[in-house]
Amino acid sequence: MAPNIKSAYLSAEGYEFQLEQELQGIIGRHGQLFLTDCPLQKVFWAQNVWHNPAIHAIDSINHAARTLKGVQRNWCCYAVDLHRRSTLIQEKLRHVSGKPLSFPSDLPKASLGSWTLLDKDTMLAASDCSSPFFNGEVLFEEDKTGPPNRAYLKLWEGFTLMERHPQDGEYCIDAGGSPGGWAWTVAKLGAKVLSIDRTPLDDTVMNLSNVEFKKGNAFNLKPEDHDCVDWLLSDVVCYPEKLLEWVKHWVESGVARHMIATLKFQGGADYSIANKFAAIPGSCVQHLYHNKHELTWMWKKESK
Ligand SMILES: C[S@@+](CC[C@H](N)C(=O)[O-])C[C@H]1O[C@@H](n2cnc3c(N)ncnc32)[C@H](O)[C@@H]1O
Incomplete structure (x- = not known):
């Protein structure tokens, strides 16, 4: 050897x-x-x-x-x-x-x-x-009845690694949120969540009092329309290049305090785009235990 x-x-x-x-x-x-x-x-x-x-x-x-x-x-x-x-x-x-x-x-x-x-x-x-x-291997005691799918596990992992998570009353945006595993996670933590997707959330999540759903294209959401977003989350299925352009706009605006986004890859992908996400100050990019063919970008606003 x-x-x-x-x-x-x-x-x-x-x-x-x-x-x-x-x-x-x-x-x-x-x-x-x-x-x-x-x-x-x-x-x-x-x-x-x-x-x-x-x-x-x-x-x-x-x-x-x-x-x-x-x-x-x-x-x-x-x-x-x-x-x-x-x-x-x-x-x-x-x-x-x-x-x-x-x-x-x-x-x-x-x-x-x-x-x-x-x-x-x-x-x-x-x-x-x-x-x-x-x-x-980041193992959790799973919730087999609350969330509509298992996507909540990668968000739990992201929050755990970042050593912070949405707090009671904070405001979160959940882009590409259907059927609602991430919205469920954030709502359970007591935060308010606006979830945007082209398809509706599962009824069990839609009916939570602190979840609001908007049907449409998440990329039309602009920081100019918000004062402060405590957490901007994206699990949108899209080209990472498109996601990069969108999150950079949010980073530059100073409106978002934290972001988590999944970079999804097709077969035979060029993974070098991950370097561009990692180069954004305050970023960490890694393959989480609960990720499949995707990486997770985690970002905290740097204090001036
Ligand atoms: C992997 S799923 C999200 C799962 C979700 N995070 C959860 O916890 O249940 C990806 C979602 O992205 C949505 N999507 C794809 N393109 C979108 C866009 N441009 N705007 C909003 N949603 C989009 C799809 O409809 C799909 O529901």
Whole structure:
């Protein structure tokens, strides 16, 4: 196995191709984990990034566990094969709760390292990883009855990563909102939401007292018509170029305080547009655990 690993990147299942395309210096692959000989790279499609992973020769399960404990307290295993041996090592480490979050919750604060067995006698371990969640999997206690679809999960994830969410009485715009998973999420938080779509919301969402629905083209909504929008959300199915032009107008206006938008891609897409979103000051772009063939752009207005 490659000896000079400087950083490693865990891909979301099914999005290995996208991650492989954007990474430099790949010297190996272990399941969904791409190993590179380059220092840390800014990528959009990784679910977890392992900073400075170290290779350890191990001669027993106890030795592996002792080695990890000597580095830090909390570890998560990424097992590709050797499942039995991996489990026995992990069982000797401090128990870390990986139970699903109840939304809204704070981000886990404890630092969480990741390790894997490259072969029976070789362990790769990184004490510093980008995600505080096990292998970047942001699991929630799901609501199977309230929302009309599962789209609320990616919005919950976005709010959790941003460490903020709409507050009671705040004003939100939900572009491309049907059937209403996002509007339901925002309404449940006590905020007022204007949802715009070409097709109506599900009745259960439409009937919520703090949800207003407008039928039409979301891109006709202009900042000039609003004093303050606490959250501008977009899940519109459209070309990312069109979305970029629209959100830039909102950013420049100063009217919106926060934005979250999904950049949706067609098969064989050119993903370089994500760099233009990421270049907007105050932005973060990443493939969320709950995203499919899309990236999420999260933006906070910078204080002057
Ligand atoms: C992925 S769905 C949104 C799901 C929604 N966020 C939820 O939580 O239920 C995308 C929506 O974008 C809407 N849409 C596409 N183009 C639009 C446009 N120009 N203006 C408004 N809505 C649009 C579609 O009608 C569709 O309902």
